[in-house]
Amino acid sequence: MKILITGAAGMLGRTLVRRWSAAHAVIAADRARLDITSADACLAVIGAAQPDAVVHCAAHTAVDRCESEPERAHLLNATGSANVAVACQRAGARLLAISTDYVFAGDRPRDQAYHEGDATGPRTVYGTSKLAGEAAVRAQCADHVIARVAWLYGPGGPSFVHTMLALGRQGGAPLRVVDDQIGNPTSTDAVADALLPYLERDFHRYLALMAHRLGFRVAEVVVAHRPRAHGRSRYGLERYGRAVADLWALRRRL
Numbered sequence: 451m452k453i454l455i456t457g458a459a460g461m462l463g464r465t466l467v468r469r470w471s472a473a474h475a476v477i478a479a480d481r482a483r484l485d486i487t488s489a490d491a492c493l494a495v496i497g498a499a500q501p502d503a504v505v506h507c508a509a510h511t512a513v514d515r516c517e518s519e520p521e522r523a524h525l526l527n528a529t530g531s532a533n534v535a536v537a538c539q540r541a542g543a544r545l546l547a548i549s550t551d552y553v554f555a556g557d558r559p560r561d562q563a564y565h566e567g568d569a570t571g572p573r574t575v576y577g578t579s580k581l582a583g584e585a586a587v588r589a590q591c592a593d594h595v596i597a598r599v600a601w602l603y604g605p606g607g608p609s610f611v612h613t614m615l616a617l618g619r620q621g622g623a624p625l626r627v628v629d630d631q632i633g634n635p636t637s638t639d640a641v642a643d644a645l646l647p648y649l650e651r652d653f654h655r656y657l658a659l660m661a662h663r664l665g666f667r668v669a670e671v672v673v674a675h676r677p678r679a680h681g682r683s684r685y686g687l688e689r690y691g692r693a694v695a696d697l698w699a700l701r702r703r704l
């Protein structure tokens with residue numbers, strides 16, 4: 451597979467490049483190579499690369515700074531995502547857009563996790579701008595996947611985990627840490643492994659992987675091809691979305 455990664459010099463982007471490069475043709479598009487705030491640059495770079503898939507990691511990720519830079523947050527996280535989505539649609543590439551748990555209000559009781567279908571309600575500029583980016587991806591690119599990840603840590607950081615380890619190494623006074631946030635620190639390596647199946651265009655392989663994860667065995671899959679505007683044929687996304695949703699529903703009932 452040919453995979454282009456936006457924001458490739460960031461913490462998640464670096465991990466994806468490192469882990470996927472051996473098996474795939476990975477194009478590491480850092481900010482110098484592709485500034486996502488330029489619609490023309492997105493069309494030119496993604497159009498020239500003709501990737502099978504684009505993993506969109508570039509973003510304004512400094513949550514606190516977004517509050518004081520709302521226009522920049524929206525430019526990167528909403529407009530930038532729209533630019534990438536339009537270019538993917540034009541190039542016929544699948545778009546895997548990385549989003550965040552900040553699209554939720556985060557006011558659930560401690561023991562109630564959020565699920566994919568829950569109502570969003572961001573409370574921050576960062577969350578609002580990322581949610582607008584999700585909407586742009588849905589509106590502009592038919593072949594898309596949105597992956598909401600949370601509390602990442604990976605080689606080089608920066609992350610909460612890195613900060614705690616660095617402070618711990620300094621020693622000295624006892625650490626004082628806020629305890630009003632609950633999350634699951636998630637390794638970027640784990641995210642890289644979890645995302646790869648979503649880039650698979652082979653429906654049977656994709657469904658088999660999903661079913662394996664959920665503890666099912668796929669006996670038979672019947673898939674209808676949907677003709678695409680530019681002549682190529684690809685598996686029908688609505689159908690595959692429904693198939694996966696059905697698996698989840700079945701799993702929950704058991």
Ligand SMILES: NC(=O)c1ccc[n+]([C@@H]2O[C@H](COP(=O)([O-])OP(=O)(O)OC[C@H]3O[C@@H](n4cnc5c(N)ncnc54)[C@H](OP(=O)(O)O)[C@@H]3O)[C@@H](O)[C@H]2O)c1
Nearest residue numbers: 457459460461462481485486508509511550599600601602
């Ligand atoms: N880190 C987390 O805990 C976390 C949690 C949930 C979701 N996410 C999401 O995961 C994705 C990756 O996050 P990350 O942790 O890897 O963040 P990161 O380390 O801040 O990486 C973001 C990258 O985007 C690049 N970028 C900024 N402006 C750009 C532009 N105009 N054009 C192109 N690239 C630009 C940055 O380049 P510069 O360094 O040159 O600015 C940086 O390399 C983001 O979508 C983020 O919202 C992250």
